[in-house]
Amino acid sequence: MKVFLTAIILAFTGGALFVNLGSIPDSFLLSHTASRFYREAVVTETGALNTVSAILYDFRAFDSLGESTVIFATVSGIVLLLSRKTLPVSSAGLSLIVKRTFGILTPFVFLLSVYIILHGHLSPGGGFQGGVLLAVITIIFCIIYGSSFDLSRYPPQRKTLIETTGALLFLGVGIIGIALTGSFLGNPSAWRGVPGTLPSAGSIVPINLGVGLKVGAGLAIIFYSMIQKTLKRQ
Amino acid sequence: MTLLEAFLLPLLLVIAILVVAFRDLLSSVITLSVFSTVLAIIYIIHQAPDVALAEVVIGSGLMTAVYIAVISKIRTYRQTHKRGEKE
Amino acid sequence: MIYSLCFVALFMIGLYSILAQRDLIKMVIGLNLVEGAVFFWTITMVREAGGVPIVDLAFPELPMVDPIPQALTLTAIVISASTTALLLTIIVELNRMARTIEIDSLKGLRE
Amino acid sequence: MIFSPLLLILLPLGTAFLIPLVDLFHVETRRLMVIISASFSLFLGFAALWSAWPELLAGTFFHSYHLSGWLPPLGINLAFDSLGLLFSSLVTLFSFLIIVYSIGFIGHHEGKYYVLLFLFQAGCQGIVMTGDIFNLYVFIELSAITSYALIAFERDRSSLEATIKYMVYGILAGVFIFLGIIIIYRSLGTLNIAEIADNFHRIPLTLQRTSVVFLLTGLLIKLGVFPFHFWMAKVYGSAPASISALLSGTLAKVNIYILLRLFWVGTGFSVLREAGWDRFLLGIALLSTILGHVLALREREVKRMLAFSSMGHMGMIVAVLSLNTPLGLFAGLLHAVFHALMKTGLFLSAGYFLRFREGPKEKRFTGAAYRKLPIFIGFIIFALSMIGIPPLNGFFSKWFTMQAFLEKDVYPAIALIYSGNILGLIYYLPFVRQGMLGKESIMKQKSTSSPTPGFFYQERFVTTVVYILILLVMSSGLLPFVFQEPFEVMIAELTEPIRYIEHVLGGIIHE
DSSP states (O other): OHHHHHHHHHHHHHHHHHHHHSOOOOTTOOSSOHHHHHHHHHHHHHOOSBHHHHIIIIITHHHHHHHHHHHHHHHHHHHHHTOSOEEOOBOOOSOHHHHHHHHHHHHHHHHHHHHHHHTTTTSSOOHHHHHHHHHHHHHHHHHHHBHHHHHHHSOHHHHHHHHHHHHHHHHHHHHHHHHHHSSTTOOOGGGOOSTTSTTOSTTHHHHHHHHHHHHHHHHHHHHHHHHOEESSOO | OOHHHHHHHHHHHHHHHHHHHOSSHHHHHHHHHHHHHHHHHHHHHTTOHHHHHHIIIIIIIIHHHHHHHHHHHHHHHHHHHHHHHHO | OHHHHHHHHHHHHHHHHHHHOSBHHHHHHHHHHHHHHHHHHHHHOOSSOOBOSBOOTTSTTOOBOOHHHHHHHHHHHHHHHHHHHHHHHHHHHHHHHHSOOBTTTOGGGTO | OOSOTHHHHHHHHHHHHHHHHHHHHOHHHHHHHHHHHHHHHHHHHHHHHHHHHHHHHHTOOEEEEEGGGOOTTTSOEEEEEHHHHHHHHHHHHHHHHHHHHHHHHOOSOHHHHHHHHHHHHHHHHHHHHBOBHHHHHHHHHHHHHHHHHHHGGGOSHHHHHHHHHHHHHHHHHHHHHHHHHHHHHHHHSOOBHHHHHHHGGGSOHHHHHHHHHHHHHHHHHHHTOGGGOHHHHHHHHHSOHHHHHHIIIIIHHHHHHHHIIIIIIITTHHHHHHTTHHHHHHHHHHHHHHHHHHHHHTOOSHHHHHHHHHHHHHHHHHHHHTTOSHHHHHHHHHHHHHHHHHHHHHHHHHHHHHTTOOSOGGGTTTTHHHHOHHHHHHHHHHHHHHHTOTTSHHHHHHHHHHHHHHHTTOHHHHHHHHHHHHHHHHHHHHHHHHHHHSOHHHHHHHHHSOSSTTOOOOHHHHHHHHHHHHHHHHHHHHOGGGTHHHHHHHHHHHHOTHHHHHHHHTTOOOO
16 A cells, blocks of 8 residues: 555656656746856956856855855754763774875875865865865774774864864955955955966955865764764663 | 766666665665766766765765764664673 | 656655655665755756856856856755754664664654 | 844854854853843844834835845845844744743753754844845755754654654755755746746746745645644654744744745745635645644643644644735734744743653643742733633734635635634643642642752743743734734735835846
8 A cells, every 4th residue: 555655656746747847948048147147257256267166155155154054053963962971982903004005095185175175266176075075084084093093183172163263264254355345255356366376266265265174174073973982872 | 968978877777776775774875875976977977077076075975974874873783782682 | 858857767766765665764865865866957957058167268258057056056965965964863863762763663753 | 224134144143153162161151142142133133123113114124235245136135125024023032032041941052052043043034034045945954954953952762753754854845945946047047036026927837837836845844734744743742842932933934934935926926826726725724724723632742732733823824825815914924923922932831831840741731830820820821812812912813814714705714713712722721720730749849859950940031031922922912003004014015026026126127
């Protein structure tokens, strides 16, 4: 009975979806849209080359603020849910070769993530992707060396500090925008350099940095509190 | 619609079916990470490198790690629980 | 057209996984599939041909695809990832309390 | 308006960011900061209402803010009109009350709790103010995620199960809303609500309806109207009382705002009417009313009973709004405001009593009257107002609701209001009786000892908030006609979306 019902629901929904979404003609698109403006004016208006980054951190920067706040809320929620007396786990199973290999690899991952964060306005990537890569370093530490190593190197308090710094950096850039351009999260033209070079694109670079720190530290906290072993059950 | 895509789209569907069909949670999660990777390749074909990067890093990197952590936790609880019953 | 077909198929596979599974984690995986299907559709329904949405300073006039859906999808991917992480955490906690993640043996989910 | 509406979003957001930082150094400072920040945002809300009042009466109130300095179709804009002002004031007021209540009510993990509460407030303010449909989605997700974490706050089995249930529905609702937004973007190439409102009729009919179906499904799941009501009782029953109050008092009303903003202004109501879906909406909303009142009858647990009653009243609000007459909209808005006051009061006063009893939740209400009589009388007043006894505010909103239904000859709905009142009497009475007839000795014993060792419990905060709510319910019942004039302005804005479009898009010319 249940399978039958599920099949009917699925068939009905699928059919309706396919009939309606099969093809969307585009003849009624507005003639001057935001998208067209972004594509034409991205370099002159923001100094960034990567249009997606320009949209995320300049044209629609408020969305990114909301989005990184979502991550912040998730981190708070998960820490709240998993806050019990905990015991860090140390891993002993992996051989010296594995540990050494990853020990050599980790600085490069770090370098890559910093590159992705700082070049967000020039090449694919940006604060979110680079921040997640930063968090991946924590995962590597936790898996290879055990979370007690991670705990001794980067205690949760420091991660919280980094996360809050990132969040406040984002807000701070927004408020500086009020002072310099008159609107929240505005991109001050004084900060723009030659398009194509690293210190161009005005406020996009510091916002990228803030988002990167926030996302990286936040996701690291999430993963860290997930793999901990609890000291006492219930 | 390139030749590569003609190969990738059916692959995507097959992988999605496999994700649902696997009984073992771990295989299901690993397949989900493959699903993310294939999705990322399709994004690159569709000129969306930013999204592809995010999908690879989040979908097949971070989320897989989180899933595996969760599954291992659940299994540990089950094992300790069973042992507790026997003793 | 073919992308819509693919999208609908993926969406249905995900919905099936949500509706018919007996395991909470499988349900979360189904939610991930549904979200993946929607993002897939958003990216693949390109309206006009064009290149990567990154300006090449040597050829600034080259056409590029619509960058807004990509930005929106990026935002939505991050949101969906954090929601999934929260959901998984809650499932772990529930497993600690109830010692099971089978939907049928969790009476509280059926009320 | 002397300040920008942006501050109403940024203040709670900044507070939430600062709390973990302050928590690392000094806990007492954090407590002080929470109180100061909450009072300051209440002050801002009041200042906004005060300075906007003359413009509101004149019907010219509109305030917009262009984020990043980009004009509306290009960037994200905040569009703060009189409807937004009403709901923003609601959010400010209730967030403040709940924060003050929580100071006495929540005893553990306070740091994260307040982070989530402030983020929730920021999310709701963002929903109310934004003029961009995707930004709306981001803020919907923000308020949803914070509410998930807050519902699971108790971390016992039933609250975790409730959260899982709510989250699965919530995530699906989010996916549907995203899909609806993407369809609109695909067909129009814009995300600005005003521009969508201006051009929505250009989309082919099937796509119009598809996007409306997705958005409507997502919203109905969030509202908990009939086919999607499964999560409500469980969630409201197992969350802490302050959070249940926040969900039914604030989040549900914000969802009503989204409904109004998207379907009256965004797509235009004619889309719903031409498809015949306003009748459908009316039908399922009325069904949800019956179901809510009937299911409330068999509940022995006070918060679950309140949840079903809330479902009944939300159904009534959606039903009367879907009539789309000026009187119907007036009644719906009035009932939304009054219901928020009454239900918050009910949850908060019930939560006060539930705090003092161990053991099964169904029996904890016994002997409540002997614990603290004024709060118990307050509970009775809120219940009477819910039932619709004349001098209290519930009577007036039900009166207007009835007139709106009469005007459109929807007689079953009128019968429903009457039976809802009678059923309400039946399902509130056992709790009042239980409160008065319980064993005195148990309650007294409980009250002399502190609930939990080392518990930071300041009862005065909790009782003060309940007294304030009693005062608000009684005074708004005495002068319901204060609402008449500003509401007429809001209704004019809803029925003529062209005003919103002109305000937002201003001097920009388009084809």
